[in-house]
Amino acid sequence: MSTSRFRRVRAWSRWLDTRVWRMGRRYYLPAISIILLLVVPLTLWSVWIEPDKLTVKTITIAIPNWPAGFASLKVVALSDLHVGAPHITLDKLREVVQQANEQQPDLIVLLGDYVIQGIPGGQFTDPDTFVEILKDLKASHGVYAVLGNHDWWLGEVQVTRAFERVGIRMLTNEAVRMERNGSTLWLAGLGDFFTRHDDLEKTMRSVTSPDPILAITHTPDIFLKLPPQVVLTLAGHTHGGQVNLPLLGRRVVPSDYGDKYAIGFVEEGERRLFVTPGIGTSILPVRFRVPPEISVLTITSK
Ligand SMILES: [Zn+2]
Numbered sequence: 001m002s003t004s005r006f007r008r009v010r011a012w013s014r015w016l017d018t019r020v021w022r023m024g025r026r027y028y029l030p031a032i033s034i035i036l037l038l039v040v041p042l043t044l045w046s047v048w049i050e051p052d053k054l055t056v057k058t059i060t061i062a063i064p065n066w067p068a069g070f071a072s073l074k075v076v077a078l079s080d081l082h083v084g085a086p087h088i089t090l091d092k093l094r095e096v097v098q099q100a101n102e103q104q105p106d107l108i109v110l111l112g113d114y115v116i117q118g119i120p121g122g123q124f125t126d127p128d129t130f131v132e133i134l135k136d137l138k139a140s141h142g143v144y145a146v147l148g149n150h151d152w153w154l155g156e157v158q159v160t161r162a163f164e165r166v167g168i169r170m171l172t173n174e175a176v177r178m179e180r181n182g183s184t185l186w187l188a189g190l191g192d193f194f195t196r197h198d199d200l201e202k203t204m205r206s207v208t209s210p211d212p213i214l215a216i217t218h219t220p221d222i223f224l225k226l227p228p229q230v231v232l233t234l235a236g237h238t239h240g241g242q243v244n245l246p247l248l249g250r251r252v253v254p255s256d257y258g259d260k261y262a263i264g265f266v267e268e269g270e271r272r273l274f275v276t277p278g279i280g281t282s283i284l285p286v287r288f289r290v291p292p293e294i295s296v297l298t299i300t301s302k
Contacts, residue, residue: 046243046288051281052087056099058296059265063231063272066301067212069183076100076139077295079111079218079236080148082280084125093133096279096294101138103296107178108139110168111236111276112148112192112218114159121285127154127162135166141178143168146189148218148237150282152197173199175206175213184211188230193222194237194254200225214299219254220261223273232272232299238262240277240290250290263290 078100082088100108114130116122137143145168151159160170169176171189178185186207191197198217204227207213212231220235240263241250250259260266266273276295281287 042288046286047086050289050291051285051287052092053291054092054095054099054279054294055291056103056294056296058298059274060298060300061232061265061272061274062300062302063212064302065212066231066299067180067183067185068301069179069181070185071300073107073180073185073299074103074105075214075234075297075299076103076105076108077111077234077236077274077276077297078108078279079276079295080113080239080278080280080282081110081130082113082116082119082122082150082278082282083130084116084123085119085280085282086121086285088280090125090130090133093130097133097136099294101136103294105139105296107141107187108137108143109187109216109234110134110143110145111216111234111278112146113150113236113278113280113282114148115150115154116280116282117150117153119282119285127159128165131162131166131168134163134168137168141180144176144187144189144216145170146216146218147172147192147197149192149194152192152195156197171216172197173202175203177209184209186211186213188213188215190215190217190222192218194219198222200227220273220275221256223261223266223271224268226271228270230271232274234297235261235273235275236278238275238277239281239287240275242281242284242287242290244289246289 163170173191175186175188213229215230215233219237223233241253244250253259253262277290277293279292
């Protein structure tokens, strides 16, 4: 490079440096400061504060032809406990059990994913250990459970045996008949759809009358395949997306239907679904605008 060209390039680069520095002082530094001021507290909130909360959410669901004898049936739904995930200690589980019992429910349903596999900061807890706490759950019509994908990955027999040892009935593709004030209601537990352990035909074979069915299952996506006799389905699995960003919404929902069945009550024709965001976390130990929830449903007739 000739001397004059070298000088020109050096002068231009100095001008550019000065300009970038000025712009930096004017625009970049405030922008970076704002981002840091937002990101740091939001990260702290979503990693340490929100996942450690415990909320109780109540909802009333009215269903046509709901059996009269089961009017105002109070159901507590607990899902995705992921015991051993950050914040989900055995003490936390005792708090969940205590708050669930304080609702004085008629029925408690546990909707799967009790264990963890490899979440950062988590510590695997054996089902035989934590069922000793879950056994204190009390409901007049009993406590029933289904298996989630994480439980299937650990082992159906191991988890089922632990739960049934403390009197929690695991419903895997079978239904039980419940009677109240002369009415019949079926409670059907479906195997997890996400891991392809659902068997609807087998489940329906154990339903021996045309009375309404309340279905419990882990992954909500099976909801559209269920017959009209299933008047309400309760599910978990989605954690409500775990992170619900303003404007951008729930970006990560493990469902083939996007965020359509991510959380709460959905009614489609004769089908009704309630998805609880659950208690724990999996994969990443964060929650943002989807706090851990004990869902309390009062089911009445329309
Ligand atoms: Zn799941």
